[in-house]
Amino acid sequence: MTQPSVAFVGLGYIGLPTSVTMANHGLTVTGVDINEDNVGRINRGEVTIVEPGLEELLKKAVDSGNLTATTLMPHADTYILAVPTPFKENHEGDLSYVFAAAESIAPLLVGDELIILESTSPPLSTKKMAEKILTLRPDLVADGSPNPDDKPVIHFAHCPERILPGQAMEELITNDRIIGGQTPEATRRATEIYATFCTGELLPTDDTTAEMAKLTENSFRDVNIAFANELSLIADNLGINVWELIELSNHHPRVNILQPGPGVGGHCIAVDPWFIVAADKENSNLIRTAREVNDGKPDWVISKVTHAVQHLEKPKVAVLGLAFKADIDDLRESPALNITKRLAVSLPETDVLAVEPNVESLPTSLGSMKNVRSADLHEALDEVDVVLLLVDHREFKALPATTLKGKTVIDTKGIWR
Structure with a gap:
């Protein structure tokens, strides 16, 4: 079975370690970031963040040819977004980075792609991301939606990261992972992606529950x-x-x-x-x-x-x-x-x-x-x-x-x- 190509959007504290881990487990990964300097350094095998063990693994991923970085959005079978999701002054989530990434992805879609939001996000963010893309591409339809015209289908999922900075390279592999597809097919496809490198349990659910689960975990810690x-x-x-x-x-x-x-x-x-x-x-x-x-x-x-x-x-x-x-x-x-x-x-x-x-x-x-x-x-x-x-x-x-x-x-x- 041919491994799907992956475009990982955002090469920060989550995106770079995850891209490296995926590449070193056999996936062909294109890392996308707006920072030209960081893209150049990554392609030279130079780390842009402090994370124990990352430098050696980055060089391995780049030397293998499985990881390249670019500022230009490519076409891929799977898109994974790990972009910032800060909050506004009223503490509501700011999805502008997610929407900007969606706008860059939308023109490239041909149908049958999987788009995964990894960024920790307010409830219903994956739904809003999907709506943004489908508004830009009315010739496409989300999996599970009525499709009388037999339009090409796009799959959407939310799979939140759960890693601790300083232990990312180990926890990316060993931590359990929540896989929240908007449909069972999206969940299945996302599970296949994370199963390439995750040894922890892969926990299926829907996208909104997955979003809320990550927020619940961190709110529990905050309260304590x-x-x-x-x-x-x-x-x-x-x-x-x-x-x-x-x-x-x-x-x-x-x-x-x-x-x-x-x-x-x-x-x-x-x-x-x-x-x-x-x-x-x-x-x-x-x-x-x-x-x-x-x-x-x-x-x-x-x-x-x-x-x-x-x-x-x-x-x-x-x-x-x-x-x-x-x-x-x-x-x-x-x-x-x-x-x-x-x-x-x-x-x-x-x-x-x-x-x-x-x-x-x-x-x-x-x-x-x-x-x-x-x-x-x-x-x-x-x-x-x-x-x-x-x-x-x-x-x-x-x-x-x-x-x-x-x-x-x-x-x-x-x-x-």
Whole structure:
């Protein structure tokens, strides 16, 4: 049986690892991205993101000829979209990137193609994507729709990714996968694609349930993190060490409280719950409150730093970590990055030394600020009065306690408790 050709649209934190994995499992993959520089680097076998194990596997995929990257949309048997799906100011999903990809795909379709939306999306997004394509191509029809004129058929599915940055190359293969076709035939075809590389269970359902499942998984985590973050605020007011409190509580056989932090970031947990809230405002009170608790935690962190520097003549603060989680370079929806920006604005007389070992340079939003500069870890610790730990990178965990002597330490991750 001939393997279907795949066009993977979007070569970011999800698209590049997935394209590489598919190519190394025998599929012919064309990766499509609007960033010409990244496309060129990928075709040279150069990684564009930090992901353990990716560089060697990318070179293997490119050298085999199974993976090429381009800025031009090709024709393919299967299209997989992993483009951004941010939310708007009202927290409703922004599908503009999905629709832009659909507009590029539509002119190339001849019938019998499968189009899979992988991007984490609000409920009914796959349906809206299909409607967009079929509006542009009225000579085609979606599988399962009435077709008295015997038009060529297009198949649609939603198969959300479930990988953790930093562990993507393993989890792409081993994690269970939800396969949500709009019809049983779409589910069957999508299952064949993911079965080429997934050893986890492939779980069939419909597209809307698949969309909601991914949102539910991340909302569950968000609610539980909010409980830990709310506990941290209460414990601080009572003079209690919240990490000791949680450790003791977790000795109960049916209790497993997560760890607090400076907020919640990333492209999923900080975004996805809002899609559920937007879909049903009346019945999503707990999910909305959890989002508000986690979005409010940076305020508490900033108040701690403000208090720590208020009596210093020329205060300097080392901010340790800008990524949204440990040991990666991903800054999307990062509470650490947001806190650093807000500190620089609210404390203009304070020098902020940003330490992020996983990026080569500060993002533009920080680099343009006069009182913010990038610094090496030990350089920063030599200079500053206040140390604010926002991300528990391995480099920070390895610091001897003696390097912090005499400094005010605000540890939002509990690594120096």
